[in-house]
Amino acid sequence: MEILNNLALGFSIALTPQVLAYAFIGCLFGTLVGMLPGVGPLTGISLLLPVTYGLNPTIAIVMLAGVYYGAMYGGSTTSILMRIPGEAASVMTCIDGYAMTQKGRAGPALAIAAIGSFIAGTVSVVGLMLLAPPIAAVALKFGPPEYAALLTLGLLVLAYLSSGSTLKMLLMALVGLLVGLVGIDQMSGFARFTWNVPELADGVGVVPVAVGLFGISEIMLSARSAGALKVQKPRLADLVPSREEMRASAAPILRGTLIGFLIGVVPGSAHIISSFVSYALEKKISKHPERFGHGAVEGVAGPESANNSATSGAFIPLLALGIPSGAVPAVMLAALMIHGISPGPQLMQSRPDIFWGFIASMYVGNVVLLILNLPMVGVFVSLLRIPYAYLYAFILALCLLGVYSTNQSTVDVWIAIGFGVLGYFLRKLEFDTAPLVLGVILAPMLELAIRQSLAMSGGDWSIFAKRPIAGTMLALVAALVIYNLLSRGWRTRVGLEEK
């Protein structure tokens, strides 16, 4: 009953015309920055932060949150239509979303992404409202060993992402981990592999790597066949998913929502990891895993729901404990502190208007996103009518703009070009480049967590087994490896017997 009263208070704030208008602006802006390659939610929120100085704190956080989940949706649009992830969480959507586009099913892919995002966003806000205190309490128990074990588990999931050779996949993950180690050593301050280039001190950014591997290399591979892209007329009927597609998407949306929410609570790049995990899970449990990579609607529904759901989960440690779980919540924490608000356990008591106004605005924001995006799906699909000769020229210019504007650095653009060339040859050799991106993202976190753990134990590796949560997760890692090896061996034996 108390929750309902609080929620009523929240809606009384969130449904005022001023808050609604700023939620709309945030969602629209977020969708646009999510669509632009290289300009993700972090850049979008950073850009809007100065605009919020003159606003009241509730409106400020409502607008910035709108940018966050708007970008999650917007990122899927360019992934599906152009195989360019607007931001890192949309990397997995590229695979089957773009394959659907090539099969002439761009409209249903965009519609499923919108519906999945809406359901995941709404359901996960309910979870945020009800489960914030107990889940945050569990996440609070995570120290470096648990974090290292969780990241190892995340890396292991790569084994399930490979559409081809496991060895090739592992090699890609290893290359990603090595690239992720470039930059200043976080423990000793020693510069590694920076070649006296100051811009490399902060490491190789995920944005230039992802734009290079997924954007520029795609243009290189497809530019020659400029007329090959099948153009669709943006009729409303084309956007409606078939009954079969809706049925196939239902369970992945629900699973993605749950995965995203749970992973979102844990510090790290939750929305990125959750979409990888969701994709891997859907592929693993599918009766026809060979469809993945060739336009399986489950490969769009699951990851898109997971990354939207993770945004709500990521707010739990921020609102309940005052601990940002990633870069985006950290910027939002800064925004709240500028307004004199300290998020934490006291926030619900001291400023219920902000806490519950924010919760209610997330429900409203999800409706705004659905209203905003479903009618505009036709506009996005109409992009396909532009001859590819024009489209690829502007995509290249957008890549240039997006990568440069992230850090105002031409070094990032050179890196993107380098990874574009690398991606071109890797894809010619049938390597899956997604594990490379995840390796780059996870390497600094994993290294820091392992070294902090070893510092805690004085170099004793058994710390990972002695801590219950870390030990359980590592046991899960071992079980998954053994299961994978055994099932692979069994399939090989059956294959031999059949021969």
Next chain:
Amino acid sequence: MDLSDTRITAVIVLLLGAATFALERAGYRATVFVFLLVVLAAVERRPPWLSILLSGGFALGSFYLINTVLRVPLPVSRWGW
């Protein structure tokens, strides 16, 4: 490995490299305008007037949106453009 598209790939890499080199020297607007013009008019052999119109429109429009409206600094040449 099929390398029949090597020519267009080399052209793209060369043009992107040239654009990156010119970006902070010639400014965003001039660099992107020339880059798009070369791709559209020279590489893809599209009508010159349309190529000029689209390249100019994109270079100026994107600069206005990103630099002026969103206040994300984009490079400007020493001559102010």
